Amino acid sequence: MNRSPxxxxxxxxxxxxxxxxxxxxxxxxxxxxxxxxxxWLPLGWNLALQMLVAFGIGWWVDSxxxxxxxxxxxxxxxxxxRSYWIRLTVSPVTLQDHPDPDLRDLEFRSxxxxxxxxxxxxxxxxYLLESLRLAHWGYALLKAFAxxxxxxxxxxxxxxxxxxxxxxx
Amino acid sequence: xxxxxxxLFRYRFFLWLIFxxxxxxxxxxxxxxxxxxxxxxxxxxxxxxxxxxxxxxTRFWRMDDENLRLNQELAMxxxxxxxxxxxxxxxxxxxxxxxxxxxxxxxxxxQSARVLYAGTNAQxxxxxxxxxxxxxxxxxxxxxxxxxxxxQVQAVSPRFARVIPLINTxxxxxxxxxxxxTTGSLVWTGGxxxxxxxxxxxxxxxIKVGDSLVSSTYSSVYPPGLRLGRIDRIETVPGAITxxxxxxxxxxxxxLDHVQVMRPTFQKEREELLPDxx
Numbered sequence: 001m002n003r004s005p006x007x008x009x010x011x012x013x014x015x016x017x018x019x020x021x022x023x024x025x026x027x028x029x030x031x032x033x034x035x036x037x038x039x040w041l042p043l044g045w046n047l048a049l050q051m052l053v054a055f056g057i058g059w060w061v062d063s064x065x066x067x068x069x070x071x072x073x074x075x076x077x078x079x080x081x082r083s084y085w086i087r088l089t090v091s092p093v094t095l096q097d098h099p100d101p102d103l104r105d106l107e108f109r110s111x112x113x114x115x116x117x118x119x120x121x122x123x124x125x126x127y128l129l130e131s132l133r134l135a136h137w138g139y140a141l142l143k144a145f146a147x148x149x150x151x152x153x154x155x156x157x158x159x160x161x162x163x164x165x166x167x168x169x
Numbered sequence: 170x171x172x173x174x175x176x177l178f179r180y181r182f183f184l185w186l187i188f189x190x191x192x193x194x195x196x197x198x199x200x201x202x203x204x205x206x207x208x209x210x211x212x213x214x215x216x217x218x219x220x221x222x223x224x225x226x227t228r229f230w231r232m233d234d235e236n237l238r239l240n241q242e243l244a245m246x247x248x249x250x251x252x253x254x255x256x257x258x259x260x261x262x263x264x265x266x267x268x269x270x271x272x273x274x275x276x277x278x279x280q281s282a283r284v285l286y287a288g289t290n291a292q293x294x295x296x297x298x299x300x301x302x303x304x305x306x307x308x309x310x311x312x313x314x315x316x317x318x319x320x321q322v323q324a325v326s327p328r329f330a331r332v333i334p335l336i337n338t339x340x341x342x343x344x345x346x347x348x349x350x351t352t353g354s355l356v357w358t359g360g361x362x363x364x365x366x367x368x369x370x371x372x373x374x375x376i377k378v379g380d381s382l383v384s385s386t387y388s389s390v391y392p393p394g395l396r397l398g399r400i401d402r403i404e405t406v407p408g409a410i411t412x413x414x415x416x417x418x419x420x421x422x423x424x425l426d427h428v429q430v431m432r433p434t435f436q437k438e439r440e441e442l443l444p445d446x447x
Contacts, residue, residue, distance in 0.1 A: 047182045055189050068197030068204065073190050080186045132207040 008158075009037040013057055017064040028146040032071070034061055035122045036155045038078055039115045043100040047083060054079040067130070074126045078118055085121075089113040104159050115155060120148040210326040213297070217329030220285035220297050235426060242315065280304050282312075282330070284425045289362045293339055294422075296320065296332040300430065306330045309440075310432045311391045317419035318342070318397055319428050321390045330430070335397070336362045336422055344397050344416075345385035349374045352385045355397055355416060362422045364401065367414040376400060382416060389440050392433045 016034040024030050038054055045053075058072030065071070087095065090110045094101055103111060123144035131140055177184070198204050282304075286297040300306050302325045312319040312332050320334035333340050336357045344355040344367060353370035367382065380400045384391035402415040433439075 048185050051182070051185060051189060055193070058193075066200075068199075068201040069193035070197055073193035073197070076186060076189045076193065080182065132204060 012037045031147045031150045078122045116152045123148045213326040280430045298330040301325045301328040303327045343385045343387040344382040
């Protein structure tokens with residue numbers, strides 16, 4: 001493990017509670033930026049621990065939104081799926097060299113399908129669970145697409161910025 | 170045992186996921202009124218679909234009973250038409266004092282529904298109807314069979330409705346003793362589904378076996394004058410100020426097939442003033 005997720009984790013969770021929970025653009029965009037911390041969690045950790053941390057993060061967000069434990073459920077699901085999802089989206093060669101790849105080292109295409117996919121799954125599951133109506137799946141998916149696009153854009157910007165900082169050193 | 174341990178170890182992460190998700194679901198459904206209500210609706214929908222399927226499968230075998238019941242109902246309706254055509258005459262001839270059917274019976278919605286499920290074995294029995302909010306059914310509407318009270322709607326989903334029948338220990342219905350125009354409370358205390366008890370009926374009022382009980386004007390759910398049952402047994406307890414009365418219910422819950430759901434006119438306006446009125 002060559003990176004510490006804690007700074008990003010604490011920052012995005014605090015930002016989620018303080019800023020992003022209040023954003024509801026056009027009734028479609030309600031970004032859940034804390035999912036970046038979930039994507040960023042080291043894969044080398046024990047999966048049970050990862051799921052517990054994800055549950056805790058989600059529950060923290062739930063307590064600020066008073067939404068039961070919806071975020072906790074979705075975050076746990078995303079972390080569980082992540083270990084399978086990475087094998088589908090990142091090339092086996094990369095995984096052989098780096099079983100726990102740094103997001104900054106991934107090609108854009110792999111990053112989009114891996115991180116973007118997980119962010120979308122998270123938002124889609126969240127909005128479906130929130131409305132709990134299959135009839136609203138179209139709207140939930142549209143909302144998930146809009147919000148996850150924004151979150152992925154933000155993640156990509158952070159990765160670009162940290163890459164530049166690393167190069168400057 | 171070894172195989173079980175291997176299986177548990179192999180699926181430990183999945184089991185851990187199920188455990189955490191269960192905790193999450195429990196927290197969500199206990200804290201969030203919206204999710205609880207959705208879960209409730211989903212339960213009604215599922216039970217309704219299941220019972221509907223069972224009903225369709227068994228309907229063919231119950232045609233004989235159904236034909237007999239329809240014939241009896243037809244006969245009763247013919248009799249009612251006949252009676253109403255000569256109502257003035259018959260009132261003079263029989264000099265009846267029973268206020269049934271009540272002339273104040275005014276309802277603004279009547280919907281026929283089929284009973285998909287009728288629970289009779291529990292303390293908190295319920296019925297399931299094949300009509301729901303899409304057909305205009307709402308909670309606290311009266312469910313009747315002809316002029317006999319079956320119960321009241323408790324909850325609805327778009328296509329189904331759950332009804333609390335008189336044979337539910339939670340339900341307490343205001344009953345009018347037609348001969349004395351005195352009210353008491355009809356309560357089912359469990360046991361046989363044919364009998365309930367009339368409570369709070371003062372001992373100084375003369376009553377006799379066979380007297381009829383109908384819904385009273387005190388109820389905002391049921392139109393007045395609908396049949397509840399007949400007095401079947403009367404007991405006096407030494408020192409008590411009320412009778413112990415057993416009532417034979419008008420409805421046979423083992424033979425329910427079709428019912429009508431109705432809402433008394435101005436029910437909402439009335440309940441706004443008397444929110445706790447049953």
